[in-house]
Amino acid sequence: MSGDLIECESGLLPIGSAVLCLDLVEAVFQQALATRSLFKRREVLLPDYEPDCILHRDEELRAFAQILAPALRGDRILNAMLFGLPGTGKTVVARYVLRRFASVARAQDRSVRVLYVNCRVEGSEYKVLVAMCRGLGVDVPSTGLAKAELYARLFRAVDARGGAVIAVLDEVDAVYRPGESQLLYLLTRMNESTRRGKLSLTIISNSVTFKELMDARERSALFEEEILFHPYTFEQLYDILKHRAELAFRESVVPEETLRYCAAIAAKEHGDARRALHLLRVAGELADRAGAPQVTPQHVDAAIAAVDRQVVRSALASLPIHAKLVLLAVARLCYQRGSDPTSGEVFAYYARLCRERGLRPRNERTFRSIVANLDLYGLVTARLESRGRYGRTRRIHALVTPEEVEAALCSER
DNA sequence: CTTCCACCGGAAGTACCGGTAA
């Protein structure tokens, strides 16, 4: 190796394009040094930040604290359900109350163990059980065991340590389909077979349909308490943004109108505080990079576009190869003729694309599932249409350009 | 009124993968 770049620090001249390159990078660093960031504590706006004070959720905080409180006296606590739309404060309330609960319990020397598991992060029922076991200090293999064995080990762990275990399963709808799995049933019935230890369960769900899907008998038998989280109103979102902005940004870099604008956008989208904070953060980053003195509503508009683009790009990138090819077929057909192709036409085109690449096309049924998934991800819209004598089909419309799909396809290999 | 097209989408089964236990 030549080591030109390292040597240049000690006085030797770098060769050729390295000079240019060095100046370019140097300029970025120098600018960063010369201008002050608009941020004071950027992490305050990140989704996993746990605030010290939670605004506009007094009812919910009190209700959840009341559910947990009996455990401090050694009594059994009731199983609970927290539900509401995304960004309505469920997770933040639950984690806050759990944190405070744990510290009080520790001070009182109570033998209470708190487990918090995010089911979406874990990804499957099996992995949720693994996380629970490990949370209780039992090492279990991350795969390979029968579920029944895992339940048995969890039972034993709860019983062996005695006292109460409070388990909170966040985003439970990610791994639990009512009727398909016995997860919640088995966990809530665990107390009947343990003698010393007691397990209490709190589940958190984003999905409103989840509650309806779970049949009423099951629900009332398993969960004695329910807390509903309503969407934040415009005023509440504004307060939250104002509070966080004061912590996150230097003084007077975020004008009132920017906060109001962010709040208004999030209020329109079912009062999602997470979305509002995300927009504010990205707007701040864009303003920072542009060297602007303030974060303006124009930066928020740019943030919306940037976030949307990013969502599309990462959704595209994570698609399996056949989904990308189906999407490319839809995008090309839409683009070429300016109208939406039918399901049959797209399948024929997709099959051709596969053969061109030496791939075996998936069959028609799988193809329909792929289209249904693309629809779910918001990359296409597929509406059912009846053409009478000429049958029924789906009209599939691409929401991305052929170029975007081709770019994603290129990175495939 | 019936027929019949061009699909739809649920159910069940198969194959495979990365892993464990004995």
Add this chain to the structure above:
DNA sequence: TTACCGGTACTTCCGGTGGAAG
């Protein structure tokens, strides 16, 4: 080594179905 585990991707099979044409 063998038998088995859960999860995922895919296939096979097949009973629907809205509405223009006849």
